[in-house]
Amino acid sequence: MLKRAESQLGLEFGRISLDSGLGNTKIMDVCEKYGLNWLIQGQMNGNGKSL
Numbered sequence: 001m002l003k004r005a006e007s008q009l010g011l012e013f014g015r016i017s018l019d020s021g022l023g024n025t026k027i028m029d030v031c032e033k034y035g036l037n038w039l040i041q042g043q044m045n046g047n048g049k050s051l
Contacts, residue, residue: 002034015039 005011015037018027031038
């Protein structure tokens with residue numbers, strides 16, 4: 001789908017932001033295969049700390 005959007009619409013993707021539910025190795029492997037930069041948000045569990 002991303003390759004089609006790039007070729008047909010002339011889009012260029014700099015970074016893809018994935019939902020925390022997509023944090024599995026298959027998704028990450030596809031992103032790596034196509035040289036895509038990606039960011040996965042962590043799931044909230046109530047144990048956050050201030051920086």
